[in-house]
Amino acid sequence: MRTYETIFIVNPQIAGDDYTAVLEKFKGVLTDQKAELLKVDEWGTKRLAYPVKKHEQGTYVLIIFNAENDVVKEFERRMRLDDSIIKFQTLLLEGGFEAPAPVEAAPAEETSEEASETEE
Amino acid sequence: MAFAKKSSPRRFGRRKGCRFCADNTLKIDYKEVRTLRYFISERGKIVPRRISGNCAIHQRKVTEAIKRARNIALLSFTSNRTVD
Numbered sequence: 001m002r003t004y005e006t007i008f009i010v011n012p013q014i015a016g017d018d019y020t021a022v023l024e025k026f027k028g029v030l031t032d033q034k035a036e037l038l039k040v041d042e043w044g045t046k047r048l049a050y051p052v053k054k055h056e057q058g059t060y061v062l063i064i065f066n067a068e069n070d071v072v073k074e075f076e077r078r079m080r081l082d083d084s085i086i087k088f089q090t091l092l093l094e095g096g097f098e099a100p101a102p103v104e105a106a107p108a109e110e111t112s113e114e115a116s117e118t119e120e
Numbered sequence: 121m122a123f124a125k126k127s128s129p130r131r132f133g134r135r136k137g138c139r140f141c142a143d144n145t146l147k148i149d150y151k152e153v154r155t156l157r158y159f160i161s162e163r164g165k166i167v168p169r170r171i172s173g174n175c176a177i178h179q180r181k182v183t184e185a186i187k188r189a190r191n192i193a194l195l196s197f198t199s200n201r202t203v204d
Contacts, residue, residue: 007151007192049196058193062151089192 001066003038003097008079008088009058012045022084023061029078035067038097053086064097138175148181150188153195160186164198 010022023042030037043060052058067075072090079085139158140148146155159167159174159182166186169179189195 009193048193049190050193050198052193087192089188091188 001036002069003064003066003093004072004090005062005064005093005097006075006088006090007060007062008085009048009052009060011084011086012055012057012059014059014084019059022082025082026075026078026085027063029075030063030065030067030071033067033071033074035065035071035075037063037065039064055086058086064093138173138178140178140181141175148178148185150185150192150194152185153189156182156186156189156195160195162199164196 008026010019014022023040027037027040039062041062041064043062045057045059048056048058076088076090079088140146146152148155150156159172161167166183169176172179172182174182186195190197
């Protein structure tokens with residue numbers, strides 16, 4: 001079981017319940033293949049640095065999960081098929097992933113989890 | 121005849137030490153756009169090591185992170201439009 005980190009951008013026009021439908025669908029794809037979701041982080045709609053498929057904005061979603069390597073192939077194939085996902089990127093987390101310690105006081109700057117990546 | 125390094129205006133970082141070795145414990149991550157922003161020029165190009173003052177290891181990590189951020193549209197390839 002290796003730790004992967006996927007970030008993908010959802011079409012900005014898709015919002016509300018069909019956005020959550022897309023999200024649930026992809027989480028389902030992972031859990032069906034016995035992947036273990038460690039963290040799902042939605043950044044919400046942000047302005048893209050450059051237009052992607054004619055969209056100036058996009059909704060970012062970050063998923064960190066433990067899985068076998070062929071799970072990732074299937075996951076990416078699904079994302080390519082689905083046109084609501086305009087861009088995605090998967091990384092192997094060499095150092096694994098420790099959930100950041102639950103900080104009582106709200107940290108001034110969100111402590112990002114330790115992730116030293118290599119080629120995906 | 122070895123030319124002296126052209127004294128380009130030191131826009132970024134101190135020439136002294138690597139920002140990551142010494143002082144802060146901030147991780148180099150393609151999601152940390154604020155940190156990466158120190159290492160790209162106004163045109164959005166990666167600042168060379170002799171200007172950013174990074175050590176080789178961290179410069180490679182920064183470069184890799186910047187390229188990943190560009191791939192996922194967190195950083196732009198050309199102009200340095202602020203991504204808010």
